[in-house]
Amino acid sequence: MKGWMSKLKAISALIVLSLVLSGCGEPFLSALQPKGEGSEMIFDLMILSIVIMLFVFVVVMVIYTFVIIKYRRKKDDDPNFIPKQTEGNHALETLWTVIPIILLIILAVPTIQYTFALADTSPEVNEEGEEEDSLWINVTGAQYWWHFEYEGLEVSTSQELYIPTDRKVYLSMTSQDVIHSFWVPTIAGKMDVNPTGNTNEMTLLAKEEDVYWGKCAELCGPSHSLMDFKVVAVSPGEFEQWVQDMQGVTGEEVPESATAQEGQQLFADNCMTCHAIGADPNKMGPNLTNFGDRTKLAGVEDYNKKNIVEWIQTKGKDMKPGNLMTSAPYELSDEEASKIAEYLMTLSPSDITTENAEDGVYKDSDLSSLFPEEEEETEEENGENTEEQGNEENTEQTNEENNEEQTDDQ
């Protein structure tokens, strides 16, 4: 009974502690309000370590307070009183060596488990025991923006990463200049992106639809604190639609209004050296395929035409100090910049936007429509297999090949 009571007390203490902590910060940014697999695991570990440490702290503080109150020399004490000169106490010293070791083992075991679990990038296994297709995204950090390429899907975007909820997303990460660190506190911990060629991998699994805020966590230059990005977690069905909408974009779609059309021409003449629209591999500057759907300009500024024009005309010199666009050679009149802004704001190839992450509508999908395309691709490469299309064996084989390919890429 007594053991049961103390267990209950410990659990209720845990609950109180997590409630107190989860009151901290904004729900789209705080690591204390986890909404992803990684952040939840880490949060559990955090609570465990805080409980252990608070126990130690309380023990220290009880002894501390006691000795100061009890053994403080009072005014009427004999100033010549000489306390007993204790050399030590083996039993006590053993006690405060052994107990911390035990406490640390309690913490070390889940730490190691979770460290391995969070580093695990093997494919998910569904209920039938089959390996599911993994959605790999190549993440590139750059001064001061983020680029995302959906592996095998012919989709590229920057600054706003769309992912499906309830499905593990695999990130393969590098940097194209200095070291940055990719951090979305609410759904996962962080991982550095290195320029040295050693690609890092991590996974994201968002459990709720939302627009999560991401930050760069490694000092990368003057605008380090302005290198924000968003992770837009939409339901799998909506994500599927988003990918399909994004796939066809070439940048040659003609916008409706005449000013936007002029803007398109000006954009092609002045900006295309660095910026791509569509799945073009160019990543000198951010990919602008769905620029019209952005919630923020350059990750941090309010998204409106005035700011876009200002950015184009100042090349972001003051909005993002030290950004690499300042060396872009173009010169535009205010009118031209305004036309380009007009054009850019029409770039909205998909009906799926950040609003879909916040509207509460959930469309389920197993995303299978996204992967057969890859199958075709593989078959094109190995031409002789084409006639066996649809064969179950073949599908399995292809999956294996895909996996191998991905491993090689890493």
Added chain:
Amino acid sequence: MSTTARKAGFGSVLWDYLTTVDHKKIAILYLIGGFFFFILGGLEAMLIRIQLIVPDNDFLSAQFYNEVLTMHGTTMIFLAAMPLLFALMNIAVPLQIGARDVAFPFVNSLGFWLFFFGGVMLNVSWFVTGAPDAGWTSYAPLSIFSEGHGVDFYSIGLQIAGFGTLMAGINFIVTIVNMRAPGMTYMRMPLFTWTTLIASVLILFAFPALTVGLFQLTFDRLFGANFFNPELGGNAIIWEHLFWIFGHPEVYILILPAFGVFSEVIPTFAKKRLFGYSSMVFATVLIAFFGFMVWAHHMFTVGLGPIANSIFAVATMAIAVPTGIKIFNWLFTLWGGSIRLTSPMVFALGFIPTFTIGGMTGVMLASAAADYQYHDSYFVVAHFHYVIVGGTVLGIFAGLIYWWPKMFGTLLNEKLNHWFFWLFFIGFHLTFFFQHFLGLMGMPRRYWVFGEGQGLDTFNFISTIGAFLMAVGTIVFVYNMVMTQVKGKKVSGDPWDARTLEWAIPSPPPFYNFKQLPLVRGLDPLWIEKTEGNGKMQPAEPLGDIHMPNNSFVPFVMSLGLFIAGFGVMFQGSYWFLAAIGFGLFFGSMIYRSFKDDLGYHIHKEDLEDEKGDGSNG
């Protein structure tokens, strides 16, 4: 006392300090130098906190902010904390072991001047093309790409200061191993001497890693070497390893001597011998040993993989055990004692809970998986300020107030010291406690601005208010130091009723320290003589001539030479002549020093007999 008490003009005092090789005067030089840079680093901290008082502030520009945060870290670690610790080591260690000076007085002086010129060099950068801006960790390739000469000042300035530190470390090792008074066995050494010895060993093994890294950085930037440039086959991660192989032991270099200070202060003012002396020594050695095997816990998010991360996580957690032993030993030293709440003691008592929190967050950070959230966030900023300010800085202040009489023969005003403590202590917790939460709420470190509506406003505001309290506290302390010296009221050799050898001689001690080397009969030798003898140390040798080293201007010239040469190497082109002059001075001084016989001088027995007092606590 005749020599030191003689009134002298400003010029001759200045010349005396420029050429001195006396460990007590070098301690004062380290104190002045270290405190100057402490104030400078503090001003930089205030700029940071003012910038972050409200969201989207534009008080500082982005580039200048990065320079300020880099210089704050670099200054506080290398130019404030370490020299202030060296000040304490220089004043206390030779006296504690009953020595007349350190083993190599010339090298001691050279160490100081190298540190000083290195520090000046770093700060000259403010006026020439801007200060370093890649963080005190100076991660490549950001540090390679950094424009201007800021990072060159960082690499060359730290290189020069680092030589000084390395020399000081070697000097203390040799001093402590060779120059202990008769009867002062290793296990009778005061804990501060022990921690100095261990910290010096750490310096000896850790600083070369920094030296190598800095050389590579210098060559990358100035001579196109590409050690760290990934585009040309270099590897940026190697810099992180080199830096942290140095950087983590550096943390223990900073904290162990502070532990030593508390292990002196707490027994003195609890009037009890240190509880568990041998386990304290063992814990110190163990911390130092583990300190070399945990550097990669600064790199959990670099992508070393789960195996490396797990190993380094467990090794890091292991350090909590010896540290915990120390905390409990201090608590049980207090247990049953007769505690006097003097200002050094109040600093020591403030340290215990503060450092416990720092240690707790340290264990939390060691948990590799959880570190994926903490890493490079304000949680880490809070953690290392809890250990470095809550440990090292409180230790430095405790030690400074405690040994002030030995340095200057006066006693700081106790009342003002208490004011200082409370302002600093409350300010400190206000500043840094809430930063733990800021980090977990999603604020990465080294952020020039934070946006509105991200829930980060309140805690940042509180943090800035706390920083102002700390600043006010520091001003009170500076005022106290100045006023105490202006009044100049002398105190006895043992104003605290203390236990170790340094309190057996007058304050300040005569320039030769001990007229006759004392005979040490156990741990806390003075306490033994107070309780079992006549309260005075017994001599271990008959009165005889004392051999003393001559003052020398050579260390100053050598350091100045490196300082000048640094500019030549940095600016190159037509500035190469500076390098020629600088290296000329440097090597010329070395040659001069090598060929000149400087055998020092002797104080004759007869003159010593004429000196007032018996050289013991009078």
